[in-house]
Amino acid sequence: MSAHAFPPSPNLALDELVTRRRRAGQPLIHLGFGESRLPVPDFLADRLRTGAARNRYGQIGGESDCREAAAGYFTRRGLRTHAEQVVMAPGSKPVLLALMAALPGAVVLPRPCWVTYEPQARLFAREVVGVSAPPQCGGVPDPDRLVPALRAARRAGLRPRSLVLTMPDNPTGTHAPAAVVRRLAEIAEDWDLLVISDEIYRDILHDPADRVTSPAEYVPERTVVTSGLSKSLALGGWRIGFARFPDTVDGLALQSRVIGLASEIWSSLAGPMQEVAGYALSEPPELRRHLAASTRLHGAVAAAVHEVVAGTGAICRPPTGGFYVYPDLTPLRGRLAKLGIRDSQTLERHLLDRLGVAVLGGHHFGDDPAALRFRAATSMLYGESDEEQWLALESTDPVALPHIERLLDTLSDAFTSLTDHTARPAEKARRSAALHTFC
Ligand SMILES: Cc1ncc(COP(=O)(O)O)c(C=O)c1O
Known part of the structure; x- marks a missing residue:
């Protein structure tokens, strides 16, 4: 693929399609966009106002207060870090891009x-070796398949x-358990x-007793950690990302290459965002309370959507972090074929055009296009207005809130209609009425 032929990222493209269709009057449940739909708390908005005075370009890798705060953030998570190992950026996407280039x-x-x-890899003409995830978790290659895949890649x-x-x-x-991460590190x-x-x-783990094991705990000299505030604090539009490089000669040389690229692309993280990041990464109590409430909400709604999809007979790993579910409708293949659904593309189309549910088919994630899998971003169900989203955040039982419960019921009807074709006309009318009320 040449840089000239780059299509827009599928999740952003789907989001724009949903916006256009909604404007044209089509009711849709939008589960297609990886965004945490939560409002900005006052304590963050105040920091942004204070940061307005930071109008200089500043250091390429971030100002020292900001990098110190990021170092503290990693150190509190068991990864001792000093400020010089950190690079701040306008989102983690550009840091990942710079890493691919470097x-x-x-x-x-x-x-x-x-x-x-x-x-991103293709943009720099990097070859990609895809290795399927193990059955118990996503986000990592199956360690049993990784070595044969590496051997095959070398042979090729x-x-x-x-x-x-x-x-x-x-x-x-x-997320991958520690034992899997350890094997991958080896x-x-x-x-x-x-x-x-x-x-x-x-920072979005549904079970407060759970923890993420970073490969940097096992192989710190060969691990770069990337992160950002887009998901945990729902600040995607503020574009705050950061990375931690190994504290070794090679690690810091890689960091220099990334900073060199940054100097030619983004110059520095915007000054007001450095103010926000420095504050947020120091994790004061009000921010930790907000994060805990957000995480509770993500966990409750992801679990509810998991129940809906599993109830239709889909195979789906129970979600443990973030705000996504990734169902596999293979057990329904025979029945779905009667609706013309043969692969993840036709599944995505059917859900959008016939059932008014926007999701991203598995093929966008490099999955086998013939598989009947899709991703649903459950964080899109918290409500359209700030008021609904605050209600969801503050509720001890968010899935029982009328605006969320109705959407979950509508979703459940939509998925039921995939398996129970006879029930469709009545459900369709009900679903359409519910969607018109809420979307
Ligand atoms: C796995 C993952 N990494 C990185 C990003 C990029 O986030 P940002 O550039 O907003 O930091 C996203 C956003 O969807 C993501 O899902």
């Missing part, structure tokens, strides 16, 4: 994986040099791979 060789990706890794003349892990994962909403060591650990969902 690293030679082929990139190993789990299948499925976030929609952007592969296009490729030089795999980096391995991307996503913990927790988009699209599956799950393989990375044996095969001399640099690990890029995308931990942007790290």
